[in-house]
Amino acid sequence: MSIYPGQEDLRTPIKVARGLGSSKTGVRHWWVQRGTAIALVPLSIWFLFLLGGMLHAANYAAVMASIAQPVHAIFLIVFTVFTFWHGALGLQVIIEDYVHTRWLEVTLEIALRFGAMLGALACVMAIVALWLAGAAHY
């Protein structure tokens, strides 16, 4: 049948591999990285303004009052979530490119996802807490 021992059909191994195609998630990675990048351009500039306002009066009450404004709270949530998302996608590529020890690569990729999820969630919860606390006090 085949020139390759143990192979049942007429297709060569490379033909079978090509038929399977890619893992089909790379395009999504590419688009999400660009989508979050576009969103982060205005959001980062806005964040610098927020930071400027906070450093202007860097005391606890001023920071609380600043984040308690709904517009700031919402933008801050979007900014932090997109930052962790975009950062995780970027670090994923860096790990894939430079870590060639398979077990370490997989471990780092999993740790990266856990870390990014935890970071984004922590930010969202803290912002909501500050928002609600601020709404009650200021």
Next chain:
Amino acid sequence: MPTTRPLSPHLGIYRWRINMLQSTLHRLTGMYLCLGALLVTWALIAAATSEAAWSVFAGFWNGRGGEILLFLWMWSLWFHLCNGIQHLVRDAGRGYGPPLRDRAYSPSYWPMGWLIIAVSLALTVLVWVLLALRIAGGGA
């Protein structure tokens, strides 16, 4: 166990060009901005916890070390943002391709990298000065 498959030739075989510095800086600044994201998380968690927790965070930033880290973060942000815009433009297929890399055909292709670095530095200094003026002028 490290992989045994052959890897493509790396940095050593290429003539040095500004885009190599851009690429390296994009990754380094990206990693530094990830560290910044963790510090923002610390700030938010501290603020949500208590005034005492916020004071610990604020104490960290008020020192000279904190200022240097903040300045580097600000430049990282501007460089990553400016260079990222070039990435987006080239991802869209604009200003990219073998003919454009020819200095005679497209003299602006290579200097654009230096321009991005210069603009990112200028914006960093501008924001830094504006912040300093605001803090000084606000008297807070």
